[in-house]
Amino acid sequence: MSPSSPDANDVPKHRYNAALANEIERRWQDRWETDRTFWAPNPGGLLADVNAERASLPKLFVLDMFPYPSGAGLHVGHPLGFIGTDVYARYQRMLGRNVLHAMGMDAFGLPAEQYAVQTGQHPSVTTAQNIERYREQLRALGLGHDPRRGVSTTDVGYYRWTQWIFLQIFNSWYDREADRARPVTELIVELDAGTRTPDDGETPWSARDALARRSYVDSKRLAYIGEAPVNWCPGLGTVLANEEVTADGRSERGNFPVFKRPLRQWMLRITEYADRLIADLDQLDWTDAIKLMQRNWIGRSEGALVDFDVEGHDDVAIRVFTTRPDTLFGATYMVLAPEHELVDVITANEWPECPPEWRGVFGTDRAPAEAVRAYREFAAAKSELERTSEGREKTGVFTGAFARNPTNDALIPVFIADYVLMGYGTGAIMAVPAQDERDWEFAEEFALPIVRTVQPPADFDGKAYLGDGPAINSANDEVSLDGLGVLDAKRTIIGWLADKGVGEGTVNYKLRDWLFSRQRYWGEPFPIVYDDHGPIALPDSMLPVELPVVTDFEPTTSDDPDALPAPPLARAEDWVIAELDLGDGPRQYRREVNTMPQWAGSCWYYLRYLDPTNETEFVDPATERYWSGADGEPPASGMVDLYVGGVEHAVLHLLYARFWHKVLFDLGHVSTPEPFARLFNQGYIQAFAYTDERGMYVEAKDVVERDGGFFLGDERVQREYGKIGKSLKNVVTPDDMCEEYGADTFRMYEMFTGPLDASRPWNTRDVIGVHRFLQRLWRICIDEDTGDTRVSDAPVDDETRRVLHRTIAAVRADVDALGFNTVIARLFELNNHLAKVVESTGTAPRAVIEPFLLMVAPIAPHIAEEIWSRLGHTTSLTYEPFPHHDPALLVADTVEVPVQVNGKVRSRITVAADADGPACEAAARADERVAALLDGATVRKVIVVPGRLVNFVIG
RNA sequence: GCGAGCGUGGCGGAACUGGCAUACGCGCUGGACUUAGGAUCCAGUGUCCGAAAGGACGUGGGGGUUCAAAUCCCCCCGCUCGCACCA
Numbered sequence A: 001m002s003p004s005s006p007d008a009n010d011v012p013k014h015r016y017n018a019a020l021a022n023e024i025e026r027r028w029q030d031r032w033e034t035d036r037t038f039w040a041p042n043p044g045g046l047l048a049d050v051n052a053e054r055a056s057l058p059k060l061f062v063l064d065m066f067p068y069p070s071g072a073g074l075h076v077g078h079p080l081g082f083i084g085t086d087v088y089a090r091y092q093r094m095l096g097r098n099v100l101h102a103m104g105m106d107a108f109g110l111p112a113e114q115y116a117v118q119t120g121q122h123p124s125v126t127t128a129q130n131i132e133r134y135r136e137q138l139r140a141l142g143l144g145h146d147p148r149r150g151v152s153t154t155d156v157g158y159y160r161w162t163q164w165i166f167l168q169i170f171n172s173w174y175d176r177e178a179d180r181a182r183p184v185t186e187l188i189v190e191l192d193a194g195t196r197t198p199d200d201g202e203t204p205w206s207a208r209d210a211l212a213r214r215s216y217v218d219s220k221r222l223a224y225i226g227e228a229p230v231n232w233c234p235g236l237g238t239v240l241a242n243e244e245v246t247a248d249g250r251s252e253r254g255n256f257p258v259f260k261r262p263l264r265q266w267m268l269r270i271t272e273y274a275d276r277l278i279a280d281l282d283q284l285d286w287t288d289a290i291k292l293m294q295r296n297w298i299g300r301s302e303g304a305l306v307d308f309d310v311e312g313h314d315d316v317a318i319r320v321f322t323t324r325p326d327t328l329f330g331a332t333y334m335v336l337a338p339e340h341e342l343v344d345v346i347t348a349n350e351w352p353e354c355p356p357e358w359r360g361v362f363g364t365d366r367a368p369a370e371a372v373r374a375y376r377e378f379a380a381a382k383s384e385l386e387r388t389s390e391g392r393e394k395t396g397v398f399t400g401a402f403a404r405n406p407t408n409d410a411l412i413p414v415f416i417a418d419y420v421l422m423g424y425g426t427g428a429i430m431a432v433p434a435q436d437e438r439d440w441e442f443a444e445e446f447a448l449p450i451v452r453t454v455q456p457p458a459d460f461d462g463k464a465y466l467g468d469g470p471a472i473n474s475a476n477d478e479v480s481l482d483g484l485g486v487l488d489a490k491r492t493i494i495g496w497l498a499d500k501g502v503g504e505g506t507v508n509y510k511l512r513d514w515l516f517s518r519q520r521y522w523g524e525p526f527p528i529v530y531d532d533h534g535p536i537a538l539p540d541s542m543l544p545v546e547l548p549v550v551t552d553f554e555p556t557t558s559d560d561p562d563a564l565p566a567p568p569l570a571r572a573e574d575w576v577i578a579e580l581d582l583g584d585g586p587r588q589y590r591r592e593v594n595t596m597p598q599w600a601g602s603c604w605y606y607l608r609y610l611d612p613t614n615e616t617e618f619v620d621p622a623t624e625r626y627w628s629g630a631d632g633e634p635p636a637s638g639m640v641d642l643y644v645g646g647v648e649h650a651v652l653h654l655l656y657a658r659f660w661h662k663v664l665f666d667l668g669h670v671s672t673p674e675p676f677a678r679l680f681n682q683g684y685i686q687a688f689a690y691t692d693e694r695g696m697y698v699e700a701k702d703v704v705e706r707d708g709g710f711f712l713g714d715e716r717v718q719r720e721y722g723k724i725g726k727s728l729k730n731v732v733t734p735d736d737m738c739e740e741y742g743a744d745t746f747r748m749y750e751m752f753t754g755p756l757d758a759s760r761p762w763n764t765r766d767v768i769g770v771h772r773f774l775q776r777l778w779r780i781c782i783d784e785d786t787g788d789t790r791v792s793d794a795p796v797d798d799e800t801r802r803v804l805h806r807t808i809a810a811v812r813a814d815v816d817a818l819g820f821n822t823v824i825a826r827l828f829e830l831n832n833h834l835a836k837v838v839e840s841t842g843t844a845p846r847a848v849i850e851p852f853l854l855m856v857a858p859i860a861p862h863i864a865e866e867i868w869s870r871l872g873h874t875t876s877l878t879y880e881p882f883p884h885h886d887p888a889l890l891v892a893d894t895v896e897v898p899v900q901v902n903g904k905v906r907s908r909i910t911v912a913a914d915a916d917g918p919a920c921e922a923a924a925r926a927d928e929r930v931a932a933l934l935d936g937a938t939v940r941k942v943i944v945v946p947g948r949l950v951n952f953v954i955g
Numbered sequence B: 001g002c003g004a005g006c007g008u009g010g011c012g013g014a015a016c017u018g019g020c021a022u023a024c025g026c027g028c029u030g031g032a033c034u035u036a037g038g039a040u041c042c043a044g045u046g047u048c049c050g051a052a053a054g055g056a057c058g059u060g061g062g063g064g065u066u067c068a069a070a071u072c073c074c075c076c077c078g079c080u081c082g083c084a085c086c087a
Helices: A006-010 A018-035 A052-056 A080-094 A110-119 A123-139 A156-170 A184-193 A210-220 A270-283 A288-298 A325-330 A356-363 A368-381 A384-389 A437-445 A486-500 A605-610 A621-628 A652-666 A734-740 A743-752 A764-781 A798-816 A820-841 A846-856 A861-870 A917-926 A928-934
Strands: A059-064 A098-100 A172-175 A180-183 A223-233 A238-240 A259-268 A301-310 A313-322 A333-336 A397-404 A411-416 A428-431 A503-508 A528-531 A534-537 A577-581 A586-591 A638-640 A642-645 A674-676 A679-681 A685-691 A704-706 A709-712 A715-722 A894-901 A904-912 A939-945 A949-954
Touching: A018 A734, A018 A743, A018 A861, A059 A080, A059 A605, A059 A621, A059 A638, A080 A098, A080 A642, A080 A743, A080 A798, A110 A123, A156 A172, A156 A223, A156 A605, A156 A652, A172 A184, A172 A210, A180 A184, A180 A652, A184 A210, A210 A223, A210 A534, A270 A288, A270 A652, A288 A652, A301 A325, A301 A486, A313 A325, A313 A333, A313 A428, A325 A486, A356 A368, A356 A397, A368 A397, A368 A411, A428 A437, A486 A503, A605 A621, A605 A638, A652 A674, A734 A743, A734 A764, A743 A764, A743 A820, A743 A861, A764 A820, A764 A846, A764 A861, A798 A820, A798 A846, A820 A846, A846 A861, A894 A917, A894 A928, A904 A917, A904 A928, A917 A928, A917 A939, A917 A949, A928 A949
Parallel strands: A059 A098, A059 A642, A333 A411, A638 A674, A642 A679, A894 A949
Antiparallel strands: A172 A180, A223 A238, A223 A259, A301 A313, A301 A397, A301 A503, A333 A428, A397 A411, A528 A534, A528 A586, A577 A586, A685 A715, A704 A709, A709 A715, A894 A904, A939 A949
16 A cells, blocks of 8 residues: 555554454563563462462453364464454453463364375474474463463473373272272282272182282273274274264264274273263253263163073073163064174074075075075175164074073073174173064064063054053063063062073163274374283383384374284384383383374363363362462362363263263362363354355355355356364454454453354454444544543543443453353443544543443453553453442433333333333323223223233223 | 254344343434534334323244243244164
């Protein structure tokens, strides 16, 4: 823009615009940094010296789900929650809390490794670059973080303690009687002393040699190496947790096929915590939706285990899990999952006499073993997607074997079918078609008998009946369920099964133990070495186990499902072989070559925020107690007072972090049973994207709306709505917004477009509204031409004072509920009112302006600080007390009350605010228009809500 | 299929515990200041009828409870999310 441009001449010199905003913002960001404004002091230890006086205030721990620093940088969708927590944290500081708010980086993991491979750089280099870029972008938003606490999971000083926590888990076992984790050293002491006996057979502890003892203890640890069917993803070259596999059997990252393969992997015994993970949800301030998702994921169900003898195999019983043991008399056949280990044992040599349907398409002209093999191939070839999407057509084949129903000794056929899953229960079921829809369908398909054991209601015309009702057909010489309701019948039959020694009541979970190893380079190495007999924990003194710097860090990927995992660290031969002295002299060991999953670092980062530089402990105990609020009344259930993040972590991260926290709680390292007392799920910012005729994305910022359509130049384009992304050509970055309007405008816009938990579209067009607000606020306080302040000690008129106090009351109420959009609406109203006052009087009364600025400060801190300082204040307003309202000023002298006739508003009357019912009614009757409507009519009823409304019901 | 949530102007959204539907902002229309406006300020803006006064309709659709329903209940439609043969 040339100097002669009329633009430059006419715009007042001191108008609040992007240039001025940027200058103010940079200056205040520097000052906050220099003054260490947001350094939250610990009560003692290394982070206690700065702002120490605030450590005696009540604490508040505000936490964001920390970001994953990708190569693409931040777009406008990312900081929504960060801004929300910053507003809340700044507000709470003004209420007198010592607020811990920091921002770490979740920087290990797959995408960083893939990005490094793409760019040909080492992940440590690209990660450092990405973190730097993220920090710059976040700093420009004016977020009030304590910079000392922003750890990265990739820092050696951090993952040293991730390894330490892993060792805590490894060195623990779950004592079911005490219902908590305890150190294995205590287990060994009890076994040695004979106060506890091994639960894995008859061999007494004293009769076991050292290796047998070690093996027993290893089998009890909360971290163990298990051989179980795991999710093997050759496309990524690694195994994955159940939680990382999508419903259609592909990897959440990269969308590669995933195969179930039995592999030896590290597992964490999260299942021991299943009940506590469910029960403790009750004490948390989380949404019911998230709690429900966690409960469903854990999938607790009560039922019974029942053993069925197999005819002709004296030493073999099929164990099933059922939630309906009361229907046992109606079990007319059994089904094993195709992969079940007993299938080969029990499959008959020849077909017994049976209906042709039982042999089905697979057994028509094959011997049983052949039919079983053919069906297994058929089932294995089906992807997870096919298994679920093909309707629910029941397939299967008879094994030729029979089992005995323990209630009546009836011989019932044993099938294999893929509707029974190996991964749930025992991988085998008793089928009760009369009370189970799936079994009914299968029974129809295979001509199997159906015996009702629950009497359906007379009007029931369905097939399987799942409801309650009296048991029927359920009696033998020893026990009768007939007439009992489902609950009583369950209790009775479980008692009988237990007496006979063929069953017991039990609880089953969908939750599996957590598969904890990955065949990747960019992750935490395990603090584990191996001798010839198994894993050995390194002592704390040998931590950290540093990730070796290698040039060959690419994973070994393949599209062959039978390819085997090949961890990149195995290629670092110098590192793998380690000569160590673990107490019995220097010996050679092999290091664990798997690394931990990305979730490991994110399981406990909030704990390290408390004491990030502590080199002797993962957190100082006194510091931990202070920030967990453990000494409060009542004691806090969770350490973090407010945790804000996306709903996508509803089960994964939040379940894992709760698990780790509980282990640390059991071992006495943290003082709350839960990590996150209040969880708030922010919404997402999405954006429009546009495609041309060929379906190619076009630059969204160049598209204009006109004539009811969208155009790029002359070409009409199609609009779609969804994610923000480079490939969709609709990325808007915070940098763009800061440059065009300033960070305060950007912050305020993000908070204004909707409630924090709602997703909303990004509309750059709308940003101007909040920019105008700030511009007006500025103009009220600062003369645009001279730059002088317009604030004076002029008296405040009554109306303005009332508006101010109403605003304060509303703002306080809404900020507490994180309702920032309505907070801003109230501030707009006050601003609009003040603009009129200042316009007519020529001056802005300080007694209103100062509280106004303090209310604006959490949302738009830079402009608030700038005006605050221009009003003569020399210190930051960060710790100024938030304005209080005078309740007496909230009520006006008079109120306008709508008058309804038959529920329709016909007039409004003005009455004294404290007018009672009769007074309101009288005033309403006196109103001209109301009187005209009531004239000649019969008033049947009058409803008066004093101060709210009057309603005449006329006939 | 099961479970959870949502549906309000042209757009983002507001409405406490059932009590004036559409606060606040964008956009749009008109005006002021201007050589000019993608700046700023002022006024208007749910739909329909009407010159106006005023009236009718109106919170996805239909029904119900109530003096009174966006809000509570029932049925239907649509969208979003989670789970997905869990025995």
